[in-house]
Amino acid sequence: LHRIKASGLKLQLCTNETQATREDFVRKLRAMGFDVSVAEVTAPAPAACALLKERGLRPHLLVHHDLMPEFAEIDKTNPNCVVLGDAAENFTYANLNKAFQLLIGMEKPVLISLGKGRYYKETDGLKLDVGAYMKALEYACDIQAEVVGKPAKRFFESALAELGVPPEQAIMIGDDIVSDVGGAQQCGMRALQVRTGKYRPSDENHPEVKPDAYVNNLAEAVDIILQQL
């Protein structure tokens, strides 16, 4: 990151983190030595807020407690949609039924999901991610959720807008073949897949998505990009 910034290139972090505010996320990164500001982070919750405002939607929130502050400015009275995030311990039987009851009671149920991940790893084991609960509500209400966050095209577009850069001048670096590489390429960006994190060797035979190049790690990605300046 230091080297990217020192070179004068612009940078935007796109995360599907929905268990914490951007402020918390940036605090963690800074503690790890990364020089990042809140404005340099594109995340699903603020993207959802933009969508809610644009369409005059008032959400019922089924999200993680620590994410609530991102929705502080949003009118949540008399809800006409449900916003679903990785609510973790808030995924109780009562809360799921409540979200369902609100949706099924709407003339045209609107479910906005802050991602569609299947599962993720925590220190105490694998956990069902927001996508699984999204599917439960979709099936019960016979609807399709609107997914905010990667790999949604709109999500990458808002990151590009933040940078003020057209897609053909941007490069995405990520570890997830579908969410990162697929999403960025759909937007017209070039995409590097790093062979770390979520990367699996089987990704290289993915039936639909092919990155523009592979790199062994983030440092190598930066080397390649800086060489081409």
Add this chain to the structure above:
Amino acid sequence: LHRIKASGLKLQLCTNETQATREDFVRKLRAMGFDVSVAEVTAPAPAACALLKERGLRPHLLVHHDLMPEFAEIDKTNPNCVVLGDAAENFTYANLNKAFQLLIGMEKPVLISLGKGRYYKETDGLKLDVGAYMKALEYACDIQAEVVGKPAKRFFESALAELGVPPEQAIMIGDDIVSDVGGAQQCGMRALQVRTGKYRPSDENHPEVKPDAYVNNLAEAVDIILQQL
């Protein structure tokens, strides 16, 4: 029911009830004045037990507490499949993650679902049914559940086996166009839809299922059947 039995016809009740044992179910019906025995009830839990035994499967149970006794005889050590029922209050975040972790840890995950209902009504409002949780686990594990209970063909076949009657000599009476009418017809039975309970006028334009006849209520169904003896 009295009139059916008095006529010498055989009768089998097919229910998707998975919040109680057959014993409890029969007790409720008897309290309401219906003369029914446990042997006259076909239900998903015993159907699942037959399937588990047949295939040497040892289940992890995510079911309603009151249904547990139906699985008393089944070996549940070192589970190699998950059986999912309408667990109601047992649908906690921890229990869902536990079921998911077991499935994802299996070489070939086996999920047996005691139904695929979307939702049902309780005195305090609509509740998500087992089908919604089934979809969540299916998505997270990228698998298809095996559904026991209506409208599974095997479920109606086991009811017919209990009666000792071939499908063309049996008539199904039910209120659910897909689960009851569709399931029974797939088995080669004729099917009457009663215009009570779950029946909706829109059922009469169902794109796939057409009952052999409609009746206004159960008494009328019995009239018609007894007339034709």
